Amino acid sequence: MDYRLEELSEDDFEKLVNTICQVILGTGVISFAKGKDGGRDGRFTGTANNFPSSSENWKGNFIIQAKHSSSPISSCSESDFKTIIDKEIAKIKKLKTSNEIDNYLLFTNRKYTGIVGSALRKKIIDETGVCNVEIIGKETLNDSYLNINKDIVKQFNLDKFILPFTFSEEELKDLILAFKDQLPSIENDINKGIEKVKFDYSKLDISEKNKKNRLGQIYFEDIIVNESLEHFNKIDSFLQNPRNESIKENYYDCVDELKQIITVKRDDFGAFEEILVFIRKLTTEGSLKLKGKKRFVSIFLHYMYYTCSIGVK
Structure with a gap:
């Protein structure tokens, strides 16, 4: 199911990401007001409910970042996203220095391309020293989170963006x-x-x-x-x-x-x-x-x- 997340505003996408994180991490997720966020749109401290899995839960200080694109065909392999990652790395380093981060989750509605996405994830780990890093693209957002959390779909009126039909x-x-x-x-x-x-x-x-x-x-x-x-x-x-x-x-x-x-x-x-x-x-x-x-x-x-x-x- 493609919920056409590009139709959301940047603010609503950030709210959507933090709402999803309340499910996979816990209700203690704190959202930040729009402005200079210092590399974070949300924060959580504790043990994750169900991330990356129910048996191996990350724990500590979580930093949540949301990066929205208005293009339906944008992907993580594009040069502008690589520039975004470089800017985020500088922010993560500061958070690491002040002991504010153990886990970093970046959500985007871009297509996640395996080779480039994995390379960018490794780059964040190598350059910041934060070992628990994940980049979550539109496929995972649609299939793993929204499809099984219909209350969130209704809360953000995502039903109206669903494609009326697909064909070959x-x-x-x-x-x-x-x-x-x-x-x-x-x-x-x-x-x-x-x-x-x-x-x-x-x-x-x-x-x-x-x-x-x-x-x-x-x-x-x-x-x-x-x-x-x-x-x-x-x-x-x-x-x-x-x-x-x-x-x-x-x-x-x-x-x-x-x-x-x-x-x-x-x-x-x-x-x-x-x-x-x-x-x-x-x-x-x-x-x-x-x-x-x-x-x-x-x-x-x-x-x-x-x-x-x-x-x-």
């Missing part, structure tokens, strides 16, 4: 990449008149379909008609090419999955364009292989809609 977007990504690779030859064939496939723009009453699906007229005219419609005959040529038979099968698998999901989850959205934008974002977010090709996700989704593969006919 890799099939759509592969479809886009194959289409983009073949696009120059498709356009060349069409220009030469070799390909006779033409998209029939008049084969359905699209205005009636838009009403049934609650798709806005402005979105239809400005986005689908003005930006995507010219590509539909190219997609027809692409899908009808005999050498793309396996790709076409993947296309229909993707269509079938999306059609069923949209039918089940339709009431979670308002206008139909909200669904299209959501699927586009879900497919492209964090995808390096779609860099420079993201617009084709919308084009294919608009093609699916226009050809009645998705949405009410």
Whole structure:
């Protein structure tokens, strides 16, 4: 479950982290007011309830730090996070000198990458002398803490950030990449008149379909008609090419999955364009292989809609 912690404010994320620590460490967790925290957003002294496990509990002075990112694709391997760690190390050293720290917990909503994350953890240990150090990323926050503590989810209204649905977007990504690779030859064939496939723009009453699906007229005219419609005959040529038979099968698998999901989850959205934008974002977010090709996700989704593969006919 992805609770989309990037949607929280920095202050709320700090409160969320300290609330989680009250569960895994104890109710004696003390939160600090916003300001110069000296390297700490929370503090706990004693023996942890359940950290790092129920059988091997850390004890002593705990320093809790929360580092929030507003980006849904940020990770611990990025250079700005490494800079954050360097600044934290300087603060930890001061706390170590004054005997205020035995255990250091840094929570972040960034993706925790194993190799880089472990290296940063080791760097903190080596440079500060604090042996008990852990960096806790979004995966652990979602899976190990929030999924089993629904009261915390409700307390911070995290339910509203949950993704309405997910689907096998890799099939759509592969479809886009194959289409983009073949696009120059498709356009060349069409220009030469070799390909006779033409998209029939008049084969359905699209205005009636838009009403049934609650798709806005402005979105239809400005986005689908003005930006995507010219590509539909190219997609027809692409899908009808005999050498793309396996790709076409993947296309229909993707269509079938999306059609069923949209039918089940339709009431979670308002206008139909909200669904299209959501699927586009879900497919492209964090995808390096779609860099420079993201617009084709919308084009294919608009093609699916226009050809009645998705949405009410």
